[in-house]
Amino acid sequence: xxxxxxxxxxxxxxxxxxxxxxxxxxxxxxxxxxxxxxxxxxxxxxxxxxxxxxxxxxxxxxxxxxxxxxxxxxxxxxxxxxxxxxxxxxxxxxxxxxxxxxxx
Amino acid sequence: xxxxxxxxxxxxxxxxxxxxxxxxxxxxxxxxxxxxxxxxxxxxxxxxxxxxxxxxxxxxxxxxxxxxxxxxxxxxxxxxxxxxxxxxxxxxxxxxxxxxxxxxxxxxxxxxxxxxxxxxxxxxxxxxxxxxxxxxxxxxxxxxxxxxxxxxxxxxxxxxxxxxxxxxxxxxxxxxxxxxxx
Numbered sequence: 708x709x710x711x712x713x714x715x716x717x718x719x720x721x722x723x724x725x726x727x728x729x730x731x732x733x734x735x736x737x738x739x740x741x742x743x744x745x746x747x748x749x750x751x752x753x754x755x756x757x758x759x760x761x762x763x764x765x766x767x768x769x770x771x772x773x774x775x776x777x778x779x780x781x782x783x784x785x786x787x788x789x790x791x792x793x794x795x796x797x798x799x800x801x802x803x804x805x806x807x808x809x810x811x
Numbered sequence: 812x813x814x815x816x817x818x819x820x821x822x823x824x825x826x827x828x829x830x831x832x833x834x835x836x837x838x839x840x841x842x843x844x845x846x847x848x849x850x851x852x853x854x855x856x857x858x859x860x861x862x863x864x865x866x867x868x869x870x871x872x873x874x875x876x877x878x879x880x881x882x883x884x885x886x887x888x889x890x891x892x893x894x895x896x897x898x899x900x901x902x903x904x905x906x907x908x909x910x911x912x913x914x915x916x917x918x919x920x921x922x923x924x925x926x927x928x929x930x931x932x933x934x935x936x937x938x939x940x941x942x943x944x945x946x947x948x949x950x951x952x953x954x955x956x957x958x959x960x961x962x963x964x965x966x967x968x969x970x971x972x973x974x975x976x977x978x979x980x981x982x983x984x985x986x987x988x989x990x991x992x993x
Contacts, residue, residue: 711823724824743825772861773935773943783946792863793828800826810854811934 714739725800729763732803741801752789752801755781759802769799769807829863836865836988838981843993844876846886846925846937852993853940860947867988868944869981870972871954874993875961878953878969883937890921938969945971952976952984 708719708727714735719727726732726740737756741748748756758779762770772795776783790797799806837859839852852868859866876882890896891912897904911917935943945951953968955977965975976984 709824713823720824722824723826725826743823744828772947773933776943783943787947793861795861796826796828811857811940 725805726803729760729803732760737801737803740803744797744800746790746797746801748801749789751785755779755786755789755798756802759798759804763802763804768809769795769804771795771807771809771811773811774809834987836867836985837991838867838869838985838988839991839993841868841870841874841877841993842872844873844882844886846888846922848993849877849886849937850929850934852991853937853944854934855991856949857940857944857947860944860949865988866944866949867952867985868949869952869954871957875953875957875963877937878941878951878972879961879963879967880969881967883941883969886922886937887918888922888925889918891917896921941969941971952981954978954981 708721710717711720712718714733716731716733716736718731718736721727724743726736734753737753738748741752746752755775758775758781759770762774762778770778772783772786775781775786775794775798781789786794786798790801795807837856839856841849841852843849856866856868870878876886889912890907891909893912894906894909896912897906899905934940941951951969951972953965953972953975955975958964958968958975965972968975
């Protein structure tokens with residue numbers, strides 16, 4: 708696993724650039740990751756990201772867009788607005804969790 | 812700066828989300844009205860939208876039941892003619908003889924079983940799935956000929972349907988798209 712420096716911290720990432728260690732994440736890192744893919748974080752973005760992290764901690768897997776809507780209360784449409792085109796992957800990337808495995 | 816500084820740090824890797832090259836387009840023709848045949852299009856269409864692919868669903872013939880408001884919540888699954896249908900009986904997987912499949916109650920039972928399985932997997936109902944597809948930017952199109960055959964107009968269709976279009980419109984609109992016939 709490559710080690711890289713993001714927002715001044717050394718973190719482990721996979722070959723796509725996703726963080727591999729849940730606990731190495733911080734909001735500074737999240738903001739830097741978001742900036743990498745052209746997303747400027749707003750309080751609403753952070754709400755989604757914190758839901759994703761808490762849900763991952765509780766469930767052991769990354770929430771799909773459907774779960775982010777049903778369990779997190781963030782409508783699908785809004786997810787596409789906040790994280791354009793590929794919301795599931797982009798949310799996971801910024802939140803420092805793996806890409807979701809589920810189909811739906 | 813010398814070469815010995817930060818010897819372990821690799822350059823930052825940024826995932827390629829392909830935003831710049833997203834001219835991919837998918838059109839799915841939904842021609843079946845059985846419950847089991849509704850889901851492939853819904854799952855794939857939803858997945859395509861989640862990958863930033865422009866997605867169109869075109870409903871035609873029996874597929875119209877997926878978008879006729881009074882029918883879409885009541886799609887059925889018949890095990891008749893389906894040799895891949897197994898029933899768990901006394902801990903064993905039993906293949907039911909095809910001769911029994913047309914018996915009264917079989918379709919209802921098989922439909923209930925499939926619905927339970929879908930629910931267990933947390934799959935949305937057809938209506939909820941279409942809601943999600945529309946919210947994700949998917950376009951739903953109804954076939955003109957099928958609308959005429961079924962004697963329905965936009966008022967009878969699921970609210971997320973964009974329009975009723977004819978075959979030529981569909982061909983024109985899907986120029987350059989990948990096509991999937993279900």
